[in-house]
Amino acid sequence: MPDYTIKSIDDLYRRVPKKNPNCWKDINGKKVPSSFAFKTKPDEDGLSVNIAVLSSFQETVIFSDLFGVAKFPASIPIEEGYECRQDKKTDNPAHALIVGDTRPIAKKLAGASVEIFE
Amino acid sequence: MKSDTVVFKFPQSSNEPLRFYVTGSTQSDYINLNGFSKSYRAEASGLHAIIYYQLIDTIKGFSVLRKNWDSNNADPISKNAILTAIDTLNYLNRRELLSNGIAINIFPMRDGGIQFEFDSDELCGELEINNKSELTFFLFDEEGSIIKEQKLYELSELLTILEDVVYA
Numbered sequence: 001m002p003d004y005t006i007k008s009i010d011d012l013y014r015r016v017p018k019k020n021p022n023c024w025k026d027i028n029g030k031k032v033p034s035s036f037a038f039k040t041k042p043d044e045d046g047l048s049v050n051i052a053v054l055s056s057f058q059e060t061v062i063f064s065d066l067f068g069v070a071k072f073p074a075s076i077p078i079e080e081g082y083e084c085r086q087d088k089k090t091d092n093p094a095h096a097l098i099v100g101d102t103r104p105i106a107k108k109l110a111g112a113s114v115e116i117f118e
Numbered sequence: 119m120k121s122d123t124v125v126f127k128f129p130q131s132s133n134e135p136l137r138f139y140v141t142g143s144t145q146s147d148y149i150n151l152n153g154f155s156k157s158y159r160a161e162a163s164g165l166h167a168i169i170y171y172q173l174i175d176t177i178k179g180f181s182v183l184r185k186n187w188d189s190n191n192a193d194p195i196s197k198n199a200i201l202t203a204i205d206t207l208n209y210l211n212r213r214e215l216l217s218n219g220i221a222i223n224i225f226p227m228r229d230g231g232i233q234f235e236f237d238s239d240e241l242c243g244e245l246e247i248n249n250k251s252e253l254t255f256f257l258f259d260e261e262g263s264i265i266k267e268q269k270l271y272e273l274s275e276l277l278t279i280l281e282d283v284v285y286a
Contacts, residue, residue: 021183021225023226108262
């Protein structure tokens with residue numbers, strides 16, 4: 001049972017590879033993650049993210065030499081009609097899911113993302 | 119103009135890692151790259167070659183990605199997708215589309231496919247190559263909403279889409 005309700009004002013974190021392979025591109029001087037990182041696979045119930053207010057860069061990135069962390073507003077999937085719900089794991093209470101097939105909004109999520117640092 | 123032919127050195131079997139080589143030396147191009155500066159005006163063919171070989175290396179690198187390479191349970195990249203991505207890159211290179219103002223980035227996909235991302239002032243598009251080598255092109259508006267989705271059966275259809283958008 002979720003004990004945190006994700007609201008539009010929340011931010012969400014998604015871990016994106018930055019080395020072998022580098023999945024960030026430079027668009028007009030801004031680092032933007034590839035949209036693939038926000039696309040669910042057919043066998044997935046939703047997209048795994050961390051709730052920013054319950055997590056941190058370090059807890060999300062795990063290996064900072066291999067991954068970057070993209071931050072985007074929960075308002076984007078919520079306004080597109082997606083359910084965002086906490087999906088606590090034993091080792092990660094900040095874990096959440098954007099429920100459903102996120103491929104139609106992947107480009108929006110990528111475009112709205114900013115890279116965060118420690 | 120150097121040859122841009124990519125050939126497979128050995129027949130592929132399902133368990134064999136991909137091995138390939140690119141015909142033509144890259145040496146002169148990398149000498150040019152080392153001397154690159156704001157005042158340097160590369161010949162179109164040289165710039166094409168630099169971008170081409172960088173992108174070929176990128177695609178080749180996908181062949182070593184193992185299960186969970188993104189730490190979110192991504193699949194290994196299929197050989198079919200890699201072969202089709204190389205075909206696609208060769209096609210774009212032959213038509214000198216690699217340095218004509220459209221930024222092209224190539225990424226692995228979580229389901230074993232590969233995607234090309236096209237960015238310019240006039241264009242925001244993606245070409246998805248799935249693990250069965252099927253091609254789908256997506257065109258986006260400025261906010262990232264899909265405004266066109268089209269399955270491609272010939273690479274010439276990609277050229278038509280790019281030209282339609284850029285020269286509209």
